[in-house]
Amino acid sequence: MPLLLINFPSFDPIALSLGPFAIRWYALAYIGGIVIGWLYARSLVKKERLWGGPAPMSLVQLDDFILWVTLGIILGGRTGYVLFYNLPFFIEHPAAIFRLWEGGMSFHGGFLGCVVAVMWFASRNGISILSLGDITTAVGPIGLFLGRLANFINSELWGRAADPSLPWAVIFPNGGPEPRHPSQLYEAGLEGILLFTVLAVMIRFGALKRPGLILGSFILIYGLARITGEHFREPDPQLGFLWGGLTMGALLSIPMLIVGVILIVLAVRRGAPDTAEAIR
Template identity: 85%
Template sequence: MPLLLIDFPSFNPIAVAIGPFAIRWYALAYIGGIVIGWLYARSLLKNERLWGGPAPMSLVQIDDFILWVTLGIILGGRTGYVLFYNLPFFISNPAAIFKLWEGGMSFHGGFLGCVVAVMWFAYRNGISILSLGDITTAVAPIGLLLGRIANFINGELWGRATDASLPWAMIFPHDPSHLPRHPSQLYEAGMEGILLFTALAVMVRFGALKRPGMILGAFILLYGLTRIAGEHFREPDEQLGFLWGGLTMGMLLSIPMLIVGGILIVWAVRRGSPKPTEAIR
């Protein structure tokens, strides 16, 4: 057992409780990610230098879009978890699908929900699908960071067992094996949150928003890479385990992202910056 084994901090998953009313850290992570992301998106839209002229959408439109993307995240995330991670259980217990407070959300499902929200909102409002996708994915790592921290606070989605060579290994209180494990939630917070946000922010500052689809493609590609890397340290879901060739469901769902992200980046580079009056849909 590691000599410097770290005890898992005793976190209360409930952040605020007033009588029977309780707000969990996980819910606050979603709320905080959406609110902070919305404020960051507004700041990007106000900076015409980043777009090479007026932004392709108004502040009022991005304000309206928040409700759409929130519904996309929640409905898509839950649907993805049901379909990708625990379908037999939910077929036998359909009422459990609506018990969101018990947990169970899928990033890949939430991402597809966001794609639907972006495409539908952009079409209805006559704005660029790719540019709306760029602004949405530029702020997405904020929510990913807070969500992974909430996973850590809840003591869920822990990492694979490790040996004495890892001094920061942890024993998670809900783990029946009581083995020292990687705190993979923190690894993912660092890669999917901090690293991804930094990479996209640098690209934004160097003019990537002038090429619609560039940030969207970079997010999809880089998230796929960081998720696959993180899955090497994360314990697979108990009901799924390892799949083909030792791959996990998270890896399999991320592989298509590498292809799609790469295609979008190449397409954005070849297309170049649009004319001010050109709409991209």
């Protein structure tokens, strides 16, 4: 056993207890991601220079949208997990679908829920769907980063068995005796820090002036990051490896590569709108 092999620290999955009520780290990750993302989104909407004029949505509209996107994340994430990851179990135990505190959320389902929320809210409020999608995905890596940290704290979604010589391999308490890749931290770095940094730099250089460019870049880079992360992550036991030796997470990410490229190409070809179009 290597000298630097890491024994998993003893985390309590419950962050705060108030009598019979318990707040888990995973719930705090969702709350923190939404709140911090909302504050960051407000700061982007306020800066007209990033949009080439007034933002295509008001702060009031953005504040109203938070409830919509929160519902999209939760309902879509749970629906995606039920359909993509454990449908036979939930067919036999339908009541378990509503026991969210037991875990089980899917990013791809949550993302589709966000898409529905964006399209519905934008059409009802006369906002550009692509621009609202841009602002939503610009803040998305914040929640992804916090969520992956919560996965690590909960000792869930751990990685595949690692070479014993890997100095940062972790022995998870429910992952058997072998050292494993801390794949949750890999994904936190790729889907959170790296993705947020790339999108922030793009925004600084005027990407929001081309509706759909940030959205497409998020979809493309996330897909690449997720496929990379899945290479180190232990597949879900009820699914195992699927077609071509890929995991469900990798398979669901492949269409994102295609959609992301299409949105980026269309945004670049469309060009930046003039001031009048930006105000519209």
